[in-house]
Amino acid sequence: MKDDLHSQAPDHSEQPKNGLDRAIFTVGNGLSLLFLFTVAISFYEVVMRYVFNAPTIWVHETASFLGGCLFVYGGIYALSINKHVRVVLIYDIVSDRTRRWLNIFHHIMGLFFSGLLSWAAYQMVQDSWFTPFGDVRLETSGSAWNPAFPALVKGMIFMTLSVMFVQFALHLIQEINGLRKRNHV
Template sequence: MSTQDNDQQEHTPKNPLDRALKWLGDVASLLFVLTVLISFYEVMMRYVFNSPTIWVHETASFLGGMLFVLGGSYALATNRHVRVVLLYDSVSEHTRKILNLFHHVMGMVFAALMIYASYHMVQASWFSPLGGIHLESSGSAWDPDFPAYTKLFILIIFIVMFVQFLLHLIQEIIELRSDR
């Protein structure tokens, strides 16, 4: 098998959730084009027509933020997350599987802690102290509810990432047992 084929296989999603997240990430990446287009629109309105908008900056920031958050789950789904390649590539295949187990367990711990923290952020940004729904807004002249939506999206993505890490851990354990 060539290096390119091996690299392609290594980055192929291995379960239905990863495949769905890869598809979602590929489709959502088109929002970068929208972000560029509305930013270009703002530049034209501001500097050519001397008529700046009040919505472009916050919308572009919101879209970019959502794509950035989704990127973590996408990277995990396509096995393109950050690792110390110098160490990882210099060990045996069996040791790599052990390192993968450690990575998935630590990823689950990290995701669980982030779920806990982001749940409290969502609670504070979606509910008033008396318990009624009141979405946190940006406080700008336009004042959209983007901060509340962003915090909810972060919570959802960390829940998804926890499940991803769990599925990857199970798959790695199965592969490790089958190697014996």
């Protein structure tokens, strides 16, 4: 009886399933240190502004840029360790075989979704990185400091969505192979 209950337990493993997921996980753990940097520069801005009455022109945009890029990277990071959003009310009560079919459906929808979003992000990158005549000119913020952060964030969105598309493809292949192996046993 115990084995039956154990075999029905959902697989919520937090381990990357392939080389790409392992690389995303490793890089993501390193990038997470940038949150500390963001807090440090934000603290620096508060001290400079309210203690020394000498506000900076770069901290707010830099902190927003880093936070935005890290947030976007979080999507592929969560997918790499199987921590994406799912309806566990249904997922946890179905059999392992049904769970695998739900995963296949999820990966197919993820491929479709990330493919369409990648295409839209590519259009955004084209508009923010190139002039109508094809010259490279990164879109800037328009502030006094005027960094190219808007163009770089759009590039990050495109890159992560493209990686996510590959992740979904690899996960789909792994899930189909797992279903095949289970059917042959």
